[in-house]
Amino acid sequence: MGFEITKETYAGAIKNITIGKGDGALTVGGQTSYPFYQFEGDMPNKPIIAMEIWDMEPEDWPEAAKAPFKDVLNDPVAWAKKCVDEYNAQAIVLQLKSTDPNDKDASADDAAQTVKKISEAINVPLIVWGSAVPAKDSEVLKKISEVCDGHNLVLGPVEEKNHKTIGAAAMGYGHTIISSSPIDVNLAKQVNILLENLGVSLDKVIVDPTTGGLGYGLEYSYSVMERLIQAAMTQGDDKLQNPMINNLGNEVWKCKEAKQPVDEAPELGDPERRGILMEAVGAVSYLMSGSSILIMRHPESIKLVRSFIDLAYAGGSAMDIGPVTKQLDDVEIDFAALSPEPDLTIAEEAKKAPAKKAAPEKKEAPKPAAAAPKADAKPAPAAEAKPAPAEEAKPEPAAAAADPAAEAKAKADAEEKAKADAEAKAKADAEARAKAEAEAKAKAEAEEKAKVEAKKKALKDAAAEREAEEQAIREKRAAEKEKAAAARASAPKSSVPMTAAKFQKTELERILENLDKVHRRVTE
Template sequence: MAFAIKKESYTGGIKPISIGKGDSAVTVGGETCYPFYTFEGDMPNKPLIAMEIWDMEPTDWPEAAVAPFKDVIGDSAAWAKKCVEAYGAEAIVVQLKSIDPNDRDASPQSAAETVKKVLAAVKVPVIVWGCTSPAKDEEVLKAVAEACQNENLLLGPVEEKNYKGIAAAAMGYGHSVIASSPIDVNLAKQINILLENFGMPMERVVVDPTTGGLGYGMEYSYSVMERLSMAAMSQGDDKLQYPMINNLGNEVWKCKEAKQSVDEAPLLGDPEKRGILMEAVGAVAYLLSGSNILIMRHPESIRLAKSFIGALLGGGSLADAAPIEKRLASVAVDFAALAPPLDLTIEEEKKAAPAKKEPPAKKEAPAKPAPAAAAPPKKEEPAPVAKPAAPAVDAKAQAEAEAKAQAEAQAAAKAEAEAKVRAEAEAKVKAEQEAKARAEAEAKAKEEAEKKAVADARAAREAEEQELRAKRAQERAELAAKREPKASGTVPMTAAAIQKTEQQKILEMLNRFHKRA
């Protein structure tokens, strides 16, 4: 009988979205199964790996991260072009670091000019990432959206504090947005609902669950992304069925371990390979948790991640992947010299060791050969010849006593060790039971809280919609009562005293529709 794989059935899927325009447009998402579970469903679009560039020359990058771009790192357009032509970047992410109010506080116009130069230099989709200051990001991304009209940029991060302005600009000028939330399933769902209620076309939304670096919260981010994928696939939650994006390179390469030299951390090995592997390992983890777009920095990390994607989707062995290609000088670390002395002593022997050290105190009896040392001068006297008989008898009795004491000490140590192991095992079992009970209680409380939050949000939304319908009906009735037949003939028209931009008109229209003015 042939082995049959048990397949999971899914009630939902991830909606596909496209970024970029024309022949260079790329589609992500669209899968109907868990990441790479192609034996259970379809994964029509492979994950997209985008390379990041900055709008200013970075000052805190480690040498390993600077090396691949050192000839173009001062020119954003040239940097983007090299990423595409030399390293095969599938998309470019412009990190707007210079606009940070706590740093250079560059103007929205300069940021827009930088993005336009990058668009002119490359023919791949472009993602624009702000400085995560909500007010400044809204101001800058609105200017970028207007300057790059109909380029279908992916703009973000869009948060609860600034979603209205950025979403309005994206709708008015033909772009997509990144809905960002701080590592929480309910908050991720909430920002999606806000965008949908605002009127944002949801086929132009990507979710940013917030990314943690390797050793700096990656496990937490992974678990939240896993729950988002499960809610979208298995639970059919249409508010979470959107592709996910991770700003990985920015998080990995700013951590301490990626920057330390071999002198500062010799046990961590070659700094160049260390940083590359930290980024590659993070990429693999996020791909398995459901990431559709990965923002990465080092070309070698990207090559390793692409090899992983190819092996999972097309088969083959990762053992055939080429090793890391170094650009910096080789670093030799003598791990053997740094290692502590090898200790092969069994644990029970270590605990019994103090009992073994007692005999030397009693073994002073053999020191009685002192007379033998002093004997040469007195060798003329016959008396010393008779003395060895007494020590022989004493040595035998003493050896038996020592052996007995040592056996008793070992037995006592063994009993003590067994009692300690037994006590530790009991304590461990008890701790595990308590932790399990606590986790189950927390999970149950969280699930109930989530259900209540969803129910409250639904009730509030329905009440708001009902109230809005009533108001609309009343307005229509009043308008119909006041409406009079239009007079025939030409109506004189004059220009408005204040001329408004298209974006202002859109915002006013949306505010009027939703009664927020």
């Protein structure tokens, strides 16, 4: 019997959403399985990468991020055209940084004119990303919707605070919305429900779960995106079956590690390659968690991620993928000088090291020979007896030669004894542990048995008490019946006069009257 892969069945699917207009329009989403699980379902549309541009010249970008666009950073239209013509951008994301009230606070009219110029200059979908200040975005994105009527822009982020204003404008002028929530599944669903209640079709909504860079931010975002895709696929939640977008480049390149020059953090390697690889690693992570649109900045990062998408989607070899192409001067880092001095001492040699310190004692042996002339200068009979210790010390080399064998034997005996002691201790510990586990298990079983017996006894006592109460009630009712029967038997019998009613009712009237009584009784 051949090997068969266990396949998961899915209750839902991600919606197909088209962005852009005309021949440059793209469709995202549409998958009927987890990301790239094409052995379980269909993935008709590959994820797309949108290149990021700003509506003002960035001031805090590192040199590695500025280098590919250094000639167009002050002209958003030329910047967008360069991304499309030179770097083959699939879509453009315009970050409206100048509209931030805490910075330049550009007007809605200026932003709308910039968006319109860019939209008319390129033939790929345009995504417009506001300042993330709800009140300002309401004003700006509403104006952009009106000025760019029919361009099918993607507008965001739309939050709970401004969903009515932007949602109504996008719906009226035919744009797509990015519903944004702060890394929470329930809040993401709530924003979609609010937009749907407003009248916005969920076929025109893309979900932004809020994107973090590398580290804890990525872990939180990845976890929430997994839960969103699981709710859409396995639970069939139609309020969450929307493609997801990640504003990645803006997050990665503003972190400290992407900006530090080599003199500040030489241990992190080449700053240019470092930022490129950080962005690429984050992009691959979000692709595997279900992202349909990635917003990225550096062309080399995008090249690497496109290669990954193609390989994951259609298979093939990565041998043809070229290395990262640098645009800045290469840097040389002496990692050997930065690394600590290696400790190559072997543990056994370290143990023997104290024994070698006895060697200097041999250097002190010649001292008596040096003192011999002084003994000759004073011809005392007692001086002739002093060389005896020197003659007795002569056998020391032979004794020293015998010491290594004895030392080795003593060491082997000590090691054998230590090994035997360790085995005995391990055996004793294992027996003690097994005994403790057996005692704990027996105690737990006894406690469980006692609990069961106590529960049975409590149930039995409760049943007996309930039976006694019921028997007492039955006896009481029997006594009351006997008393009532005795009272009826002793009561004087009298005839009740029967008089015909003044108005005789038909059978139907009596039935309806009874039904009215029943209905009144039920409603009361």
